[in-house]
Amino acid sequence: MTGNLKEECGIFGVSLKKPSFDLIKELYLGLFALQHRGQESCGIAFKNKDSIELLIRQGLVSANFFKSLPLDLQISTGIGHVRYSTFGASNLVNAQPFVFNCNKGEIAIAHNGNIPNAERLRGELIETGSIFKTTSDSEILIHLLARIQKQNFEESLINSLVQLNGAYSFLLLYKDYLIAIRDKFGFRPLCYGKTNEGIVFASETNALDLVGAKYIAEVEPGEILFCRNGEIEEKFKFAKSDKITQCVFELIYFARPDSTVFGESVHEIRIKMGEKLASECKIKPDIVIPVPDSGNSAALGFSRAAGIPFEFGLIRNHYTGRTFIKPGQDKRIESVRIKLNPVKSIINNRSVAVIDDSLVRGTTASKIVKILKDAGAKEVHMFLSSPGIKHSCFFGIDTPTVEELISAKNTPEEIAKIIGADSVTFIKIENLKSCLKKPDKYCYACFDGNYSIKTNTLKNQTYIKF
Numbered sequence: 001m002t003g004n005l006k007e008e009c010g011i012f013g014v015s016l017k018k019p020s021f022d023l024i025k026e027l028y029l030g031l032f033a034l035q036h037r038g039q040e041s042c043g044i045a046f047k048n049k050d051s052i053e054l055l056i057r058q059g060l061v062s063a064n065f066f067k068s069l070p071l072d073l074q075i076s077t078g079i080g081h082v083r084y085s086t087f088g089a090s091n092l093v094n095a096q097p098f099v100f101n102c103n104k105g106e107i108a109i110a111h112n113g114n115i116p117n118a119e120r121l122r123g124e125l126i127e128t129g130s131i132f133k134t135t136s137d138s139e140i141l142i143h144l145l146a147r148i149q150k151q152n153f154e155e156s157l158i159n160s161l162v163q164l165n166g167a168y169s170f171l172l173l174y175k176d177y178l179i180a181i182r183d184k185f186g187f188r189p190l191c192y193g194k195t196n197e198g199i200v201f202a203s204e205t206n207a208l209d210l211v212g213a214k215y216i217a218e219v220e221p222g223e224i225l226f227c228r229n230g231e232i233e234e235k236f237k238f239a240k241s242d243k244i245t246q247c248v249f250e251l252i253y254f255a256r257p258d259s260t261v262f263g264e265s266v267h268e269i270r271i272k273m274g275e276k277l278a279s280e281c282k283i284k285p286d287i288v289i290p291v292p293d294s295g296n297s298a299a300l301g302f303s304r305a306a307g308i309p310f311e312f313g314l315i316r317n318h319y320t321g322r323t324f325i326k327p328g329q330d331k332r333i334e335s336v337r338i339k340l341n342p343v344k345s346i347i348n349n350r351s352v353a354v355i356d357d358s359l360v361r362g363t364t365a366s367k368i369v370k371i372l373k374d375a376g377a378k379e380v381h382m383f384l385s386s387p388g389i390k391h392s393c394f395f396g397i398d399t400p401t402v403e404e405l406i407s408a409k410n411t412p413e414e415i416a417k418i419i420g421a422d423s424v425t426f427i428k429i430e431n432l433k434s435c436l437k438k439p440d441k442y443c444y445a446c447f448d449g450n451y452s453i454k455t456n457t458l459k460n461q462t463y464i465k466f
Helices: 022-033 063-067 118-127 137-147 153-161 205-210 249-254 266-279 296-306 329-339 363-374 412-419 429-434
Strands: 009-020 041-048 051-058 075-083 098-102 105-114 167-174 177-182 191-194 198-202 214-218 223-228 231-237 287-290 314-316 340-342 351-356 379-384 423-426 455-458 461-464
Touching (some): 022 041, 022 205, 041 167, 105 137, 137 153, 177 198, 198 205, 205 214, 296 351, 314 363, 363 379, 412 423
Parallel strands (some): 351 379, 379 423
Antiparallel strands (some): 009 198, 041 051, 041 075, 105 167, 167 177, 191 198, 191 214
16 A cells, blocks of 8 residues: 555454364464454453453464463354454553453454544443553443443443444354344445354455355344354344445455455456556556556556556565554654565566556555666656545544645656656546446445545544534
């Protein structure tokens, strides 16, 4: 990504028909497959006899994390989480899953998404006596749940969820149940599949593939599923929406290309985006190169449609992590050269079309342009498979403020001058929509400002009008 968008998390859960030594390994593998969705922390929570055990650590889903896991335990139910923070500080106290004891019993929670009315709800809960142990918006659900008295757990959960007017996919452990929930707008992905031993939930299908689960379906927007002993015992809609607004950036950037998300093959969608970008190309570069890895599929589509040779002109060091996930702006800029290195024999004295997924602030883009020109590129033309990002997102992507978004105040020609490129071309929003099977089911608010939930923004805080 040519910029600094951040997305939040990946979640994974397993419910087996009977306890097995394999469950802990499956949780590890599922998180490993979702590592691209968060690199700040990882953790698993699992039901061991009558209590929930929790193992969390900062950093990657590494071999060291695997060695620390209790592989000698026979377990039947567990959830896992990889995190990048969009709400709450980046430290171990906010690492998920969370485990809480309340009047409903012991509950573990893993959350992907963002709750835009979190500040309001948190303030109201604190004023009436709640004590929060994290700064994460995920904790709010438990406090709402604990405030409801006398009702059974299912009723209390539903009455709590309908107060969260935002974007979320949850996995919960409660007693012997694994509970999967997706918000009524469907912002964040959550799917499930089956193995011979039980049922598996994941943010993306590539995680199902790794543990040998056969894909069944997505959790529908506004749907809740109660699973026990490897089977879905109950599922129903707890909320309905007049409009589904799935995050289009899952397809543009966040999801891995080998996943199917929102019923779309991510790789094939990106190929189409590249083809549409090529139709907007008014020049004839010598070669097409991707910014790896997120630009690879779109660059391939661009090359095919334009009839221009595809080359790997930038080589990525795969041991540095994703640039946008680095916690500070200085570290992001510093890591660009560590992460990407040019193949000078390919770049030298050539006009280069560089294909990437998006452009946010422009700081990373300027570094990439400089790397290519220092390698001898005659011209550098940048093509983005997303429209210009002109508005902040409040539904699970931690975009900068509008003042920091380079497309909010500059034309493509002005952006080219700022980053040192010879030209900058964004895909037209109508061309982006034409790549999708159901374009009316997506959120494009970061491009056009048409939010599905009415928001008032005050600096970095967002409040929802009920």
